Amino acid sequence: MSKNTIYINGLGSVSIQEQSRNFDLSTMLEIQQGINLAKQPSYKDLMPPASLRRMSKGVKMGMYAAKIALQESDIKTPDAIITGTGLGCLIDSEKFLELLLENDENHLTPTAFIQSTHNTVGGQIALQMGCKGYNFTYVHQNSSFESALLDAFLQIKGSELENALVGGIDEVGSSTYKNLQIAEKINTEEQLFESGVNAAEGATFFFLNKEATEKSYAEILDISIENTMDKNRIETFLSDNNIAIQEVGSLFLGSCELAVDKEYFSSFESLFPTAEKVLYKRYVGHHHTASAFGLLLAAEHAQKQVCNEKYTLLYNQFEGKDHSLILLKKC
C-alpha cells in the first residue's frame, strides 16, 4: 500500500443547527427530546429550481451539503462520490408504499419509487455534476458513513483515486419514525424509553484529497470498523499508527447516553483520562449517519487546535455493534 496521505479539504452540512459549518460548541443548539427536524437552508440559492422539483428532503440536504463542501475546495467535479445512509430515502419509500397499500396497487406513479432507492442521493449528485466516476452507497446502519469514508480512504491511499466526495445522509420519514417510537427505539416528547434515542436528520459531506491545501482541516490517518469490540483493539489501532495513548488530545464520541451503550463508551474513555471529550449527538441528534457530523466537528476542532495536541480520535458504536474508530491528525 502506498504512503499517500488523505486530507479533509472541504466540508458542508445540513443539520438541526443554523449554519453549515464553523461551529462553536458553546453556542450550538442542543437536541430536544423526541424527533428533531433539520433546519432547511434556502436551496434555490445553490440549485436551479427546475432541478428541485422531484427532490425529497434527503436529496436536497445531501445535494446542498455536497455543493458547500465542493465550493470550499474550489472543485467542480470530484473523482468519486461515496455516500452512506442508514434508512435511505425514507420519505419517498413511505410515499410509494402508502399509496400502494391505500390504492391496492392501482394508479401508482414512478417518481416516488425511482427516488426510493438508497443510492438516490449519490446518483443525483453525479447526474447534476456530470460525475462519471466511482459511485457507491453504503447502507449499514450506524457504520454507513464510516464504510463510505473507509472506501474513499483506501482508494486514495491505494492510488485508485486522487480525491472523493464523501457524505452521510438520513432523513426523518414520519411513519417510520412513528413506528420506531412504537418499538420504543425513539423517545417521544412525553416519554423516555430505556433504549430510546432523541432522533434527528441531516446530511454532512466532505471533500477528501491526497494533497493538502491552506484550507485543509485535518489529515485522516486511519479508519477501522469491526462488528464486535475486542479488548485490545484500541491499543492495537493506535500502535499500528505509531501513536501513544497520551498523544490523543480529543475524543469525539457517538454516544446516545443510553444505559445499553454506557459500558462501551466508559471503558473507551477510561483509556484516555486526560483527553478532552465531545458527545456530538447532543448537537446533532441520533441518526445512522450522525457520525458524519461528528467528524465535521472533530475536523473543525482539529484545525483550530493551537497546542501540541496533535491527534483526535472518534469512536462510534450502537447497541454493541459496528464499532468504528477514525483517527485524525492536525495538519
Added chain:
Amino acid sequence: MEDLKKELKVKIIEVLNLEDIELSEIGDQDALFGDGLGLDSIDALELIVLMDKDYGIKLSDPKEGREIFQSIETMAAYIAAHRTK
C-alpha cells in the same frame, strides 16, 4: 375544450411539481417535452397514470404517449375523443 385544456394545465403543474410555473406560461401549442416545458420520460409515465386515473384512458405502451403528449392541445384532443370518465 377550453375548460379541459385549463384543467390539464392545473393538473400537470400539480402532478409534476412544477411549482415555479404559472398557468399562463403554458401555451396550448407549446411543446411539453424537450425544449418547451422541459418534461422528461419520468413525467411521461406520470402523465400515463393521470390519463388512466382521471379520464379512464389506458395506454399500455410508453411510445403511444409521445404523440399524445406533444402539447396541451394534442392531449386535450385525445382525451376528448377517448375518455371513458
Added chain:
Amino acid sequence: MQERIVITGMGIVSAIGTSVEENLEALLKRESGLGRLSLFDSIYKDQIQVGEVKLTDKELEESLQMDLNDNYTRTTLLGIYAAKQAVENASIEDINDCRTGLISSTSVGGMDYIERYYTEFATNPQVVKYITSQEAGASTDKIANYLGLKGYVSTISTACSSAANAIMMGCRMIKSGKLDRVIVGGTDALSKFTINGFNTLMILSDSLNSPFDQDRKGLNLGEAAAYIVIEKESIARNANRAILGVVSGYGNANDAFHQTASSENGEGAYLAMEKALTMAGLESNQIDYINAHGTATPNNDLSEGRAIERIFVDKVPYFSSTKPYTGHTLAAAGAIEAVYSLLAIGHQKVFANLNFKTPMEELNIQPQTETLDLPLQHVMSNSFGFGGNCSTVIFSKA
C-alpha cells in the same frame, strides 16, 4: 507484486435451485425458473412472470435450525441460506481464523415484511419486532451473527449493481491489507414494493423475458441470494482450499445521464468495462465470455449492447444473459451472476441465452443461444443499476 484474490467458496439460492449444483444443472438443461407469483397476493399476479425461490420462509427457517420467534425477513433468510453454503463450500471451520469480513447487499432491505405489517404496527404488538428489519443493514447483521463473524461487516445498496459492488469493496479490503478474507454477495426477496415499482416504469414483461431480442418487452423480477468467499491466495493455498477462480479486475462508473434510464451509447457501461479490463491488464480480445446484465428492457439491452460493441469492436466475445433463468434479482444479481461466471469457468461452458428469436435492428451482435463447450480463461460479468450505477467484474481461471 500484489497477491491474487481467489474465490474458494460459493453459495446460491435462486429460482433455479437451492444449491450450486441445482443451479448448474438447470443452466445446462436450459430450464427456466420463472412462473406465476405465489408468495403473496398482487393484482398483477396473473399478468407477470416471476422467479421465486421454491422454499417457504418456514422451510428456510427449519433447514437453518433458527429461532422462529426472531424477526427474520425472507431477504434475511435467503441471505443466511446462501452465505452458510458459501462458507461450507470453502470448508472454513473457524470463520474468525483470519481477519474475515462480510459485505452484503440488498435493494429494499426488509421491505417484504414491512409492507406486510405496515398497517398493523400501531395495533398489533406481535409484529412490532419487524419494525427494525426495515434497515437495509439488518439482514447483513443477522447473517454475520449466524456465521459468528466478528470483523468488518457492511452493506452496499446501489440498486441492481449492488452485489457486484460488494465484490469490489471486498477485494479492496483484501488488497489494502485490512482483511484476509471476505464473504461478499447479496440478497433480495420479492416484494409488492418492487413489483409495483417496476410496473410503474412500464418495464415488466407479461411474458418470459428475452434479452437482446428485437421484440423484448421488459424484465421479469426474481428473488435470490448468493455469496462467494474471496481470500488472499496465500491463505487459501495454506489451507489447501480448492480455488474456483480469481477476481482479476473490476470497475464502477456512473452513466450520469438519467435517474433510471441508461444513455443510448452506454457510456457508464463502457467506462466500467474499460476500467475492469485495465485493472486486469487484459486486452478486450482476451475476454472469452460475457455474462451480460441483459435485463431485456428495451433501454438496457440497447445501451449495454452498444457499449459492448464499442469496447470489443469487431471481436465481440460470446455473450448471454442468464436473467431468463432466474429473473432479475436486483441487488443479488451481481452475486448470482458471479457464481454463474465461476461455474462457466469451472465447467468451461457458455450458458445459453433463452427466448432469443430476432436480432436487434440497432446492433450487429447477438447472444449465444445454445450451451457451448469452450475453453474459458476470462469471463466478464456486468451489472447496472438505477442512479446510473454501472459495474463490471472480471473472473479468471486460476
